[in-house]
Every structure is written in structure tokens, then in C-alpha cells.
Amino acid sequence: MKYISTRGQAPALNFEDVLLTGLAADGGLYIPETLPTFSAEEIAAMAELDYPQLAQKIIAPFVGDCIPEADLQEILQDTYADFRHDAVAPMVQIDSNQWVLELFHGPTLAFKDFALQLLGRLLDYVLERKHQKVVIMGATSGDTGSAAIEGCKRCNNIDIFILHPHGRVSDVQRKQMTTVAGDNIHNLAVQGNFDDCQAMVKASFNDRSFLPEDRSLVAVNSINWARIMAQIVYYFYSAVALGAPARKVAFSVPTGNFGDIFAGYLAHKMGLPVERLIIATNRNDVLHRVMTSGSYGRQPLEHSLSPSMDITVSSNFERLLFDLYQRDGAAIAGLMSDFDNGDVHFNDEAMAAARELFSSQRVSDEETCAQMAATWDSCEYMLDPHSAIGVKAAADADVPAGVPVITLATAHPAKFPGAVAEAGLDDEPFLPHHLRDLFDRPERCEVLPNELGAVQAFVAENLNA
Numbered sequence: 440m441k442y443i444s445t446r447g448q449a450p451a452l453n454f455e456d457v458l459l460t461g462l463a464a465d466g467g468l469y470i471p472e473t474l475p476t477f478s479a480e481e482i483a484a485m486a487e488l489d490y491p492q493l494a495q496k497i498i499a500p501f502v503g504d505c506i507p508e509a510d511l512q513e514i515l516q517d518t519y520a521d522f523r524h525d526a527v528a529p530m531v532q533i534d535s536n537q538w539v540l541e542l543f544h545g546p547t548l549a550f551k552d553f554a555l556q557l558l559g560r561l562l563d564y565v566l567e568r569k570h571q572k573v574v575i576m577g578a579t580s581g582d583t584g585s586a587a588i589e590g591c592k593r594c595n596n597i598d599i600f601i602l603h604p605h606g607r608v609s610d611v612q613r614k615q616m617t618t619v620a621g622d623n624i625h626n627l628a629v630q631g632n633f634d635d636c637q638a639m640v641k642a643s644f645n646d647r648s649f650l651p652e653d654r655s656l657v658a659v660n661s662i663n664w665a666r667i668m669a670q671i672v673y674y675f676y677s678a679v680a681l682g683a684p685a686r687k688v689a690f691s692v693p694t695g696n697f698g699d700i701f702a703g704y705l706a707h708k709m710g711l712p713v714e715r716l717i718i719a720t721n722r723n724d725v726l727h728r729v730m731t732s733g734s735y736g737r738q739p740l741e742h743s744l745s746p747s748m749d750i751t752v753s754s755n756f757e758r759l760l761f762d763l764y765q766r767d768g769a770a771i772a773g774l775m776s777d778f779d780n781g782d783v784h785f786n787d788e789a790m791a792a793a794r795e796l797f798s799s800q801r802v803s804d805e806e807t808c809a810q811m812a813a814t815w816d817s818c819e820y821m822l823d824p825h826s827a828i829g830v831k832a833a834a835d836a837d838v839p840a841g842v843p844v845i846t847l848a849t850a851h852p853a854k855f856p857g858a859v860a861e862a863g864l865d866d867e868p869f870l871p872h873h874l875r876d877l878f879d880r881p882e883r884c885e886v887l888p889n890e891l892g893a894v895q896a897f898v899a900e901n902l903n904a
């Protein structure tokens with residue numbers, strides 16, 4: 440399997456090399472040159488597989504001969520063994536036609552664990568064999584950070600630096616990152632917003648001269664292909680559980696960086712019959728505006744009750760654009776450079792193609808709270824604010840009668856007790872047992888100004904030998 444850049448200029452890589460990088464050298468994102476596809480019979484047979492077995496089926500073609508099948512199988516079994524539910528990704532029916540896919544049974548209570556528990560193990564496996572040390576830089580609006588730290592904390596060959604917007608993640612999210620002990624783990628609270636943090640990580644990939652020559656820089660954000668790859672699995676898993684391929688399903692996906700929903704798009708291209716992918720945004724609605732107007736432009740970032748989706752530069756949208764523009768790397772490079780300088784208007788053919796599969800909804804904080812309350816009242820099911828945005832968007836979307844809609848529940852409500860209280864639910868969300876003493880654990884975190892130089896200097900000075 441070869442991976443090519445969305446901007447057409449960087450060299451093609453194999454799986455191992457794409458795992459050990461982030462942005463491509465031309466500033467683009469890596470994407471498989473071709474996708475594996477599954478026939479209706481093969482998809483029907485997936486109903487017999489448990490989660491790690493299904494993951495092996497979906498992921499093995501992407502890994503190719505970089506990791507022997509038996510080793511990959513062992514890694515995948517180990518990855519999902521510690522999830523707190525035997526089904527790994529169970530589903531709950533909350534309405535006559537609505538299901539919630541619970542993606543928060545991993546160690547850090549968010550969907551990021553599905554990919555980052557795997558990514559940590561893959562990196563460990565590859566780096567041990569290569570006797571190589573790497574530096575990880577990641578940006579988080581709350582969930583990627585703790586999932587990445589949790590996934591990588593045992594890797595001796597990794598120094599990990601996670602940038603989060605100072606004071607803009609929930610207390611639980613911050614504690615989940617800053618209480619993990621380890622000389623190789625560094626939390627940087629940047630005096631800016633998530634977009635600033637993400638821009639600094641991307642700038643570091645574009646100019647790595649602040650690092651020693653023998654240290655590669657690796658991404659844990661969804662710019663790393665392995666993140667997307669791992670997230671494809673649960674689309675197949677949930678759709679097959681509801682009768683695919685005989686029955687089409689729709690998905691509603693709370694969206695920020697467009698990584699999770701892009702995995703759903705790939706599942707569709709790989710043969711899964713998906714009726715619709717609903718882009719569910721909070722008030723940071725750049726993707727909703729693209730879908731409704733065709734215009735893609737920067738807007739000031741606003742803080743909301745769903746902080747993990749407070750993102751206005753949606754990295755993975757570039758991966759979709761690459762397909763919408765017939766995989767023309769030069770066209771994508773031009774569009775992205777226009778975007779850096781102002782608004783971009785996508786052509787009508789590209790938007791028409793996008794609208795065949797995608798629709799979008801924007802959900803305000805008030806509607807988020809109302810949905811949390813309504814779902815609690817109707818079936819005593821507690822949604823976190825991000826998942827509530829997905830459920831509200833699913834309810835409002837135009838999906839043909841009889842097509843079940845699966846909302847991706849991307850985080851556990853106990854990560855956002857403030858939002859639960861604001862929604863007026865008459866029950867409190869409890870952290871699972873392994874996190875009950877979270878607030879008694881000591882924190883380690885460095886507050887840094889919103890300056891690339893300060894961040895890069897901190898990274899360079901704090902590398903382990």
C-alpha cells in the first residue's frame with residue numbers, strides 16, 4: 440500500500456513511513472493511493488467477527504507487508520482488551536430510529552482511544568525494531584491530548600509534547616493529561632486557542648530545524664493517517680450490527696477537525712452502504728457554512744459548551760477536497776494557499792458531489808442543552824455535549840424514513856460535568872472507577888505564551904537523551 444500527498448509534490452510513502460510522520464513535505468496530508476474494497480458478501484460475514492477481528496480485516500490491507508499479520512493481530516487484540524465494555528463499541532437505541540454508538544469505553548473516555556491506543560502500540564512496535572527515537576507534537580482541544588499520552592506513555596522511544604489552549608479545556612480533560620507521570624510526557628498550556636496550537640504543530644512539521652537531526656517528528660493528531668485508518672472500523676462494526684449491507688444506515692458525526700467523519704466517508708468508499716453522513720457542528724460552523732454556501736473561510740474561534748469541537752481550521756477537509764477535485768494535487772495546493780490568504784469558493788461540481796453523501800447541521804449551546812435534557816427525559820440516557828450535538832443534528836436531518844441513524848457518541852458525559860449541570864439534568868455523571876481519584880493526583884504543566892519560538896525552544900530543551 441502506497442500513500443500519496445493531497446498536494447501532489449511529496450514522495451509517496453509506505454505504511455511504516457506514513458505512521459512515522461505528520462504533514463507531508465509539501466504541506467499536504469497523506470492518503471492511500473488506492474482503497475481496499477469489500478463485497479456485500481464480505482461485509483455480511485463481518486457480523487461474525489468481534490471488534491479486534493474486524494479491525495484486523497479492515498486495517499491489514501492498509502498496513503500491507505510492513506507488519507506481519509500475526510503481529511498485527513496481537514497488537515489489535517491488546518489494543519481493545521482494556522476497553523471497559525466487552526463489545527468495545529456498544530450501541531444504545533434512544534428513539535424509534537436513532538442509535539447511539541458509544542465510543543467512550545476506552546481509558547480516556549473519548550473516541551480518540553480507538554485510534555490512539557492503537558497508534559501508541561504501532562509506534563512502539565516499529566520504533567523498537569528500528570532502534571529509533573522520535574518526538575511527538577500534538578495539539579488538543581481536550582481529548583486527543585489525554586488519549587495520545589495514555590496511548591504513548593509506555594513507549595521508551597518517544598518524547599511527547601501536547602499543546603492545549605490554556606483554560607479552555609474542561610477540568611477533567613486537563614487533569615487527564617497533566618496527572619500522567621513520566622519524564623517523556625510534557626503538557627504545554629498555550630495562551631491561545633486550539634487553532635493556534637494546531638498551527639504551531641503544523642509549522643513545526645514544515646520547519647523541523649529546531650530538532651536534532653536524528654529525531655523525526657511524528658503527529659498524533661488526525662493529520663497522521665493511522666488515526667483515520669483505525670476510525671474506519673467502527674463504521675463497519677455498527678452498520679453491520681444494524682443489518683448492513685442489506686440495510687443502509689446514516690451516521691451523524693459531531694465534527695471539528697473532520698477526521699472522524701472522513702473515516703466514515705472512506706468506509707462508504709470501501710463498500711459500506713451509507714445513506715448519509717451528517718456533519719454536526721457547534722457554533723464554530725465552518726463546515727456547515729461550506730456545505731450550505733460552498734465558501735470556506737476563516738472565522739474567529741468561539742468558545743462553546745462542546746470545547747473539543749472549538750476548531751475553525753478543519754484539517755481533514757483537505758483529504759475530502761482531494762477526492763472532490765479528482766485527486767488533482769496542484770488544485771488542492773492552490774486552494775489551500777488561497778485559504779491561507781482569505782476565503783475560498785469551491786466549484787459547483789465539487790460541492791454537488793459532496794452533497795450527494797454529506798449534509799450538515801449547526802447546533803447552538805442552547806440546543807445542545809435542550810437535547811441533553813430531552814434525551815434524559817425520554818429515556819434517562821445521559822449524553823455528553825458533543826454527542827448531544829450529533830443526536831440533535833440526526834433528529835433535524837433529512838434522512839429517508841426507515842433508514843436508521845447512528846450518532847457517534849464521542850465522549851463520556853463525566854468529562855463535561857459543567858455542561859451536564861447547565862443542561863439541568865437531575866443526575867450527576869460519575870467518572871469510571873479508574874479515574875475516581877483524578878482530582879487528587881498531582882499535575883505537571885507548563886504555561887507558555889502563544890509564540891512558536893517559545894514552544895519550539897521548550898521542546899528542544901526538554902528532549903530526553
Ligand SMILES: Cc1ncc(COP(=O)(O)O)c(C=O)c1O
Nearest residue numbers: 582694695696697698699747849
Ligand atoms: C468529544 C469530541 N467529539 C467530536 C470531536 C470532533 O472530531 P473530529 O475532529 O475528528 O471531527 C472531537 C475532537 O475533535 C472530540 O474530542
Ligand SMILES: N[C@@H](CCOP(=O)(O)O)C(=O)O
Nearest residue numbers: 579580581582583660661747
Ligand atoms: N478534538 C480534538 C482536536 C484535535 O483533533 P484531532 O482529531 O485532529 O486530533 C481534541 O479533543 O483534542
